[in-house]
Amino acid sequence: MAPNPRRARIFFKEKGLDIPSIEVDLFGGENLKEDYLSKTIWGLCPALELDDGTIISEAPAICSYINDLHPEPPLLGTTPLERAQVISCDRHMENSGMQSVIYAFRNGYKDFALRGVGGREGDKIIPELIERGRNGIKIFFKRLEKQLSNAEYIAGNFYSMADITGLVVIDFAKFAEFSIPSNNINTLKWYEKVASRPGTQV
C-alpha cells in the first residue's frame, strides 16, 4: 500500500515492462535494518537494483532511468517545456498532496509511534500534524481542481508521471478517510480516466 513503490509499479506497467520485485516490510521496519541500509543509505523505498548491484533509490530517479532506456510511451514529457512541467507537477503532487496524506496517516498510526519520519528511527509521532495534514489535503484538492481546469491532464494535454503520482496520492488519501470532493468536477473526470487505464491497475 506504500505510495512511492506504487508510483514505480505503475510506471513499469505503463511502459510494458515486467520487473521482478521484492516486498520490503515497512510496517516492521525492514527498511531500517542493516541489510537494507547497506544497499541504500537513506532507508527509503522503492529502490531499483541493477544487475551489477548498483542501487537507484527514489521513484522519480528510478522512473528517469527506465524512461531513458525505454522512451516509449513517453511518460516524462517530450519537449523541454513538457519535461519541466512533468517534474514541476509531479513535485506538487508529492509536496502538497502526498506529504499531507502522510502527515494525516502516519502521525495517528501506533506502529509508527517512534518512526514519525520515513527512513529513520527515533522521531515521535506528532498528533498536531494530523490536523496540518488534513488542512493540506483540502488545499491540495482545491488547487488540483484549478490545475485540471487548464488542461486534460495534470502537466498539460498529455498523460504523464504527474498523473500517476496524483492518482497514487488520491488512492492513498482514502487511508486518511479523504476522497475527491463532489464539486471537484474536473478532478473527478480526470480520476475516472486515469484510474481506469490498464497501466494503473497495480
Added chain:
Amino acid sequence: MAPNPRRARIFFKEKGLDIPSIEVDLFGGENLKEDYLSKTIWGLCPALELDDGTIISEAPAICSYINDLHPEPPLLGTTPLERAQVISCDRHMENSGMQSVIYAFRNGYKDFALRGVGGREGDKIIPELIERGRNGIKIFFKRLEKQLSNAEYIAGNFYSMADITGLVVIDFAKFAEFSIPSNNINTLKWYEKVASRPGTQV
C-alpha cells in the same frame, strides 16, 4: 536567503547564464497573494516566467528546462545512470536535509506563526517539529558523510545539481545553528571544494 531560489540562482551561474530576477517577499507572504497565485497555483518560489507568460515552478523543474536548452556544462548527469543518481541524491538532499532544516527553522519563527507550511496559510507552527528537525539534521550529516565516502561528489565522481542542493542545505542549516560536524572529514573536504566554486557565490 530562501534555499530553493538559491538552488536555481547557482544553477544559472554555473551555466554562465544571466537571467533577470524579481525578489518575492516570502516573510511578508507576497507568494500567498492573488498576484503571485494567479501565476502559480501552488504558491511556491522560485518560478520561471517565459517570454510568452508560461510559468515553470519548482527549482528542479526550472533547472531541467534550462539544462535542456543549455546542456553545457552538464549539471544533471550525462548517462541514464548518472541522470538517475542526480535525481535520487538531489531528492535525498531535499527530503533528508532541507526538510529537517525547515522544520527546525520555520517552527520557531514567529513571522510564520500561522504559516507553518510553505505556499499556504492557516497552519499553526508546531514546536515539536523543531526537535524532529534537529534530529533529522544530525542523521542527514551522518548519512551524507557516508555518501561522500563512496565518491568525490554527492551523486558520483562528477559535480551536479545534488552538490548544489547539498551546499544550499548546509548553508541554510546555519540559520538553525547547525554546521558540519568536525569529524565529517569527507563532507568538510567536499564542502570546501564546492563552496569555493565561482558558480556558487550567489
